[in-house]
Amino acid sequence: MLNPVFEMVKEQLSLLLKKITQAKQVNNDFFHKNYPKQQQWDFSIQVLKQMGYDLEAGRQDYSEHPFTTSFAPNDVRITTRVDENNFSSLLWSSIHEGGHALYEQGLPAIEYGMPLGTAASLGIHESQSRLWENCVGRSKSFWQYFYPKLQQPFPGQLTNITLNDFYKGVNKVQPSLIRTEADEVTYHFHVMIRYEIEKALLENNLSVKDLPGAWNEMYQKYLGVSSPDDKHGILQDVHWSHGMLGYFPTYSLGSFYAAQFFEQAGKEINGLPAKIENGELELLLHWLREKIHKFGRQYRSDDLCKKVTGRGLDFSSFMNYISKKYAGVYDLT
Numbered sequence: 009m010l011n012p013v014f015e016m017v018k019e020q021l022s023l024l025l026k027k028i029t030q031a032k033q034v035n036n037d038f039f040h041k042n043y044p045k046q047q048q049w050d051f052s053i054q055v056l057k058q059m060g061y062d063l064e065a066g067r068q069d070y071s072e073h074p075f076t077t078s079f080a081p082n083d084v085r086i087t088t089r090v091d092e093n094n095f096s097s098l099l100w101s102s103i104h105e106g107g108h109a110l111y112e113q114g115l116p117a118i119e120y121g122m123p124l125g126t127a128a129s130l131g132i133h134e135s136q137s138r139l140w141e142n143c144v145g146r147s148k149s150f151w152q153y154f155y156p157k158l159q160q161p162f163p164g165q166l167t168n169i170t171l172n173d174f175y176k177g178v179n180k181v182q183p184s185l186i187r188t189e190a191d192e193v194t195y196h197f198h199v200m201i202r203y204e205i206e207k208a209l210l211e212n213n214l215s216v217k218d219l220p221g222a223w224n225e226m227y228q229k230y231l232g233v234s235s236p237d238d239k240h241g242i243l244q245d246v247h248w249s250h251g252m253l254g255y256f257p258t259y260s261l262g263s264f265y266a267a268q269f270f271e272q273a274g275k276e277i278n279g280l281p282a283k284i285e286n287g288e289l290e291l292l293l294h295w296l297r298e299k300i301h302k303f304g305r306q307y308r309s310d311d312l313c314k315k316v317t318g319r320g321l322d323f324s325s326f327m328n329y330i331s332k333k334y335a336g337v338y339d340l341t
Contacts, residue, residue: 016323031338036177039095047161052102060293074101076108084112107140114301124304134262143270149284179337183231201226202256268325272317
């Protein structure tokens with residue numbers, strides 16, 4: 009399954025990235041003004057509540073690397089991180105982890121500790137965080153509702169920034185070295201590179217001593233960037249030191265499932281974009297609860313995808329979503 013998927017990333021997503029890099033770059037300099045920590049925090053809590061995160065059964069705290077911890081559906085905790093000179097650092101980490109938390113809070117409590125009370129897979133789990141973070145949290149509809157609310161605590165930073173300019177800045181595409189800070193388009197090349205390296209290691213086609221060179225060669229080939237040192241290159245993730253080979257693809261699979269689920273939700277929830285524009289996110293959450301959350305691990309990932317959308321994982325849903333979105337952001341013909 010993974011080989012064909014990442015071949016499509018190479019063939020199809022590479023073409024979109026090339027078009028974007030040849031277009032006029034959008035501006036997001038306004039993200040790098042000073043945004044006081046407490047106001048960022050308060051806004052993220054407002055967004056999490058609107059999403060349906062139950063703060064009576066969870067909480068948000070700070071950590072260096074955002075994560076979600078679930079002790080049971082009635083105790084699901086998330087963390088985020090803050091940079092007062094980079095607005096994008098806190099909010100989308102909160103939304104991403106909030107998506108994970110909503111899944112955990114939606115699992116059948118009566119089945120806690122059993123397969124039916126457990127998430128279907130890491131890929132499906134990631135689909136929930138990616139759906140909220142990207143399909144919703146980086147959408148024009150979402151910001152139609154939330155942007156005026158964001159301008160209130162940050163008038164000096166955003167008064168002269170239009171909604172359209174803000175939306176484009178939120179979705180800026182720029183090849184970079186660090187996976188966790190990558191945009192929706194380039195992110196999957198970060199994952200693909202790690203997948204290709206893992207395969208080469210397991211097939212004895214690459215030795216450990218040659219990893220830094222292979223890493224830099226692939227980053228130059230697919231993203232046009234080179235790492236100045238191993239800290240920003242081969243050693244930037246903790247996964248391999250933890251022995252978590254095979255984990256990285258779940259991030260991309262989650263994004264691909266998310267696009268397919270969100271596409272189906274749009275077909276079944278009448279006027280979904282308009283509802284998101286009005287801040288009415290409860291219908292989407294209810295749909296996810298009924299279609300995905302309540303089943304726990306009753307189905308394998310692809311079988312669950314078939315049950316929800318009528319077909320297994322289909323990369324074309326992601327390409328349709330990402331192509332349409334970035335044609336608007338970058339005025340592509």
